[in-house]
Amino acid sequence: MKIGKVEVKVSIIAIAVFAFFTLLLIVASYYSPVVRSQLIWLIPGLFMLLVIPIALNYMSRSQYADLEPVYEASAKTVRIKMINMGMVGKAVRIEGVVEQIHFQFLNRPQYTVADRSGAISVKMFTTPNEDVKVNDIVEVLGQVIQRYVVTGDPVVNCISIRKKIKNND
Amino acid sequence: MTIADTPPQPHRIHERYLELAVPGASFGATLAGILAWQLGYEINFQFFAVGCLIASCVLAYLAWIRPKKDIVALSTPIYGVIFFVVPTEYTVGVIMQLVYAVSLTILLIRLKVRFGKPGTAAAMGRKLADPLLTYVDQTRDAFAGITPETAHEAAVVFVQFTHGEYRHAAQRAGAQTGDGEHAATLVRAFAVIKEHAVLIDKSLCRPVVYEVFRLEDSALLAHPHPPAYDDDREFYAALDNALLLLFSVAWNYSEADRPHLLACQAFVLKLLD
Numbered sequence: 457m458k459i460g461k462v463e464v465k466v467s468i469i470a471i472a473v474f475a476f477f478t479l480l481l482i483v484a485s486y487y488s489p490v491v492r493s494q495l496i497w498l499i500p501g502l503f504m505l506l507v508i509p510i511a512l513n514y515m516s517r518s519q520y521a522d523l524e525p526v527y528e529a530s531a532k533t534v535r536i537k538m539i540n541m542g543m544v545g546k547a548v549r550i551e552g553v554v555e556q557i558h559f560q561f562l563n564r565p566q567y568t569v570a571d572r573s574g575a576i577s578v579k580m581f582t583t584p585n586e587d588v589k590v591n592d593i594v595e596v597l598g599q600v601i602q603r604y605v606v607t608g609d610p611v612v613n614c615i616s617i618r619k620k621i622k623n624n625d
Numbered sequence: 626m627t628i629a630d631t632p633p634q635p636h637r638i639h640e641r642y643l644e645l646a647v648p649g650a651s652f653g654a655t656l657a658g659i660l661a662w663q664l665g666y667e668i669n670f671q672f673f674a675v676g677c678l679i680a681s682c683v684l685a686y687l688a689w690i691r692p693k694k695d696i697v698a699l700s701t702p703i704y705g706v707i708f709f710v711v712p713t714e715y716t717v718g719v720i721m722q723l724v725y726a727v728s729l730t731i732l733l734i735r736l737k738v739r740f741g742k743p744g745t746a747a748a749m750g751r752k753l754a755d756p757l758l759t760y761v762d763q764t765r766d767a768f769a770g771i772t773p774e775t776a777h778e779a780a781v782v783f784v785q786f787t788h789g790e791y792r793h794a795a796q797r798a799g800a801q802t803g804d805g806e807h808a809a810t811l812v813r814a815f816a817v818i819k820e821h822a823v824l825i826d827k828s829l830c831r832p833v834v835y836e837v838f839r840l841e842d843s844a845l846l847a848h849p850h851p852p853a854y855d856d857d858r859e860f861y862a863a864l865d866n867a868l869l870l871l872f873s874v875a876w877n878y879s880e881a882d883r884p885h886l887l888a889c890q891a892f893v894l895k896l897l898d
Contacts, residue, residue, distance in 0.1 A: 532789065532791060532825050532826065532828065533825065533828050534789075534825060535861065537895055537896070540787060540889065540891065540892035540895075541888070541889075541891065541892070542784070542787045542788035542789070542888070542889055542892065543787075543788060543789040546788075546789040548789075549828075572857070573861070574895070600789075603694070604694060604696055604699075607689075607694050608694045609693070
């Protein structure tokens with residue numbers, strides 16, 4: 457779904473929650489007159505379960521789209537091995553192969569990207585523009601952060617992840 | 626005395642007691658509550674949840690002192706408060722506390738299996754780890770004649786590069802002339818760092834001709850023989866060697882900079898790997 461120039465993607469979890477409560481509402485309203493009398497509130501409430509994730513996704517993706525040129529201009533291209541705790545807050549550009557992907561179904565994908573010098577976690581707090589898969593060679597723009605905000609190893613807070621070479625799978 | 630005969634260090638014994646305290650406090654307080662009720666002392670069972678709360682805090686501490694953090698174990702005190710802040714009846718309280726105690730024990734096992742041992746002083750940034758200490762000791766005498774000013778400059782350039790301040794690192798490294806017996810090696814190390822810092826700062830690719838160490842520098846380098854067939858490896862090995870050399874010089878002859886150097890230890894160990 458596209459709102460303005462922003463491609464909005466709703467997570468499968470949000471759709472599943474909406475489907476579950478829709479089914480629950482249909483069954484409950486069939487059996488209970490009390491529920492039927494409250495449908496004027498329940499139906500908009502039900503749609504809010506979809507509208508809120510869509511709005512949040514739109515806002516985060518439009519923010520990320522605005523940040524991308526800023527990072528494009530300021531990020532330094534570094535080898536993964538060079539990323540360390542002293543670089544927290546710095547904008548970086550890394551290139552590597554995607555080894556693992558977690559939490560894609562939550563619209564909060566976490567990639568493990570590796571180059572010849574090492575591997576690092578790349579966390580994205582929204583959906584990426586491109587559908588990145590394992591073994592894709594990618595360019596990542598982002599900021600070095602600590603894994604748990606105030607503690608943990610350095611990871612990259614991803615602003616943009618782009619495929620450079622697609623895998624053949 | 627063999628390694629097997631070596632008595633456990635005091636901090637290890639301390640950690641072992643803390644590990645035992647997790648199931649001990651959580652199950653112990655709940656079982657004490659059950660015993661009290663069996664003896665006719667019907668005290669509000671919520672009070673016995675204090676054992677689970679203490680166990681949660683101990684588990685969070687054990688997670689905190691590990692170099693690799695476990696967010697689940699770290700957040701157990703919050704869950705402890707959420708679960709036990711509301712007064713409960715005896716049966717519900719017993720079930721909740723026992724299930725919680727079992728969960729904490731499982732999390733403790735998970736912490737030990739998946740998140741390694743508690744941090745050593747080196748990992749926690751209080752002293753140099755063995756491989757690094759060996760390299761630093763090996764190269765100490767070679768730079769015996771170096772001035773404290775040059776050693777401090779080595780520390781500044783190293784820390785600036787490590788912190789991603791590439792422009793400043795390049796400017797500072799370019800101004801160094803080196804001194805002491807192995808001045809030429811040190812100048813080459815600064816030149817390598819300057820070249821890499823400029824390339825990173827301007828987002829440029831590896832040049833065809835680049836700065837490398839010479840054969841006579843080999844004895845002072847951590848990685849003396851990068852593969853000659855691979856330009857990329859040779860290029861980046863020169864940077865690793867240069868950074869390690871500056872670290873060693875700064876560590877040995879600029880003691881005031883040691884806290885800053887220790888803060889970069891995890892990165893230096895990666896370079897040494």
